[in-house]
Amino acid sequence: MSDQPHILVVDDHRDIRDLLGRYLRQHEYRVSLASDGRELRKMMADDVSPDLIVLDLMMPGEDGLSLCRWLRENYDVPVVMLTALGEETDRIIGLEMGADDYLAKPFNPRELLARIKAVLRRAQSLPVGRKGPLPGGEVHFDRWILDRTRHELRDANDVVLPLSAGEYGLLCAFVEHPNMVLNRDQLLDLTRGREAVPFDRSIDNQVSRLRKKIETDVKNPTLIKTVWGGGYMFTCEVVEK
Structure with a gap:
């Protein structure tokens, strides 16, 4: 079990969270679920240490762009961003905030799985990095x-x-x-x-x-x-x- 990649799904829609959780577990991933930015921040503080985060852009409270910026400033973890918005500008902004890939809703879970695999392959090809908060100083x-x-x-x-x-x-x-x-x-x-x-x-x-x-x-x-x-x-x- 510990060798399975750990995916954290952050989405305020319960149906989407549960669907992705079941689908990814069927494909031998460990999965954690969070409904909003507050739960995401708590899980990261509790050292959940996911290998990749699937992050919804449009959520009540703190949105995905703000959370992605926070993740980039504090953690070395790949992010795949989901959004109902298909505009080119939104895709570019998401990538500029630090997302590794971008997928517009509605999407086929198989396509998301393929993108997760591709991002994980790229991350694993990088030199050894840090899993915890990046130090300041x-x-x-x-x-x-x-x-x-x-x-x-x-x-x-x-x-x-x-x-x-x-x-x-x-x-x-x-x-x-x-x-x-x-x-x-x-x-x-x-x-x-x-x-x-x-x-x-x-x-x-x-x-x-x-x-x-x-x-x-x-x-x-x-x-x-x-x-x-x-x-x-x-x-x-x-x-x-």
């Missing part, structure tokens, strides 16, 4: 200080270097996996950029912009090195304070 590397509580980067003179949300997320991925080769797909997952298509070059562009800000010599980078045919490696000692 400061990370020191080279001449830089990354403050994960304030979401800012400072130099040795305490001057703040502006970073875009994408650059900040990419830097966090690097400092949390130092001296490890990360390919583009892994970096897309670690930065929650799954709306990008597989041949998207946005990671390369963000690496280039990040290098311009943190490298002493952009033409000869020493912090973020390119591994030909592999991806990128953050070759710097990282010290957590």
Whole structure:
């Protein structure tokens, strides 16, 4: 039983919760159910530790977007978002909040199962990460200080270097996996950029912009090195304070 992936379904509609619970259990998943954001927060605080969360977007009280943002800030767990809204804008907003995939209601449970399997495969291909709350505090590397509580980067003179949300997320991925080769797909997952298509070059562009800000010599980078045919490696000692 313990080897079965654990799925947490969060939906205010009891019929949908129960249907998904039965269906996923039939396919050999462990399942927990929550009716709203309050129950989700309590379960996470009680260390339920799901392998994936199926999260409804439109719920009374705290909605799925707010909950997804909270999950991204505090936990390293994949999220598949459900919504009755089929607009492209809603899909993009959900992905920008950190959802790994998106499925509009009404949906076929078989399609949801396929998406859950795909997201779990991607998550399992990533370097070992954290299952609990991501720590805040400061990370020191080279001449830089990354403050994960304030979401800012400072130099040795305490001057703040502006970073875009994408650059900040990419830097966090690097400092949390130092001296490890990360390919583009892994970096897309670690930065929650799954709306990008597989041949998207946005990671390369963000690496280039990040290098311009943190490298002493952009033409000869020493912090973020390119591994030909592999991806990128953050070759710097990282010290957590």
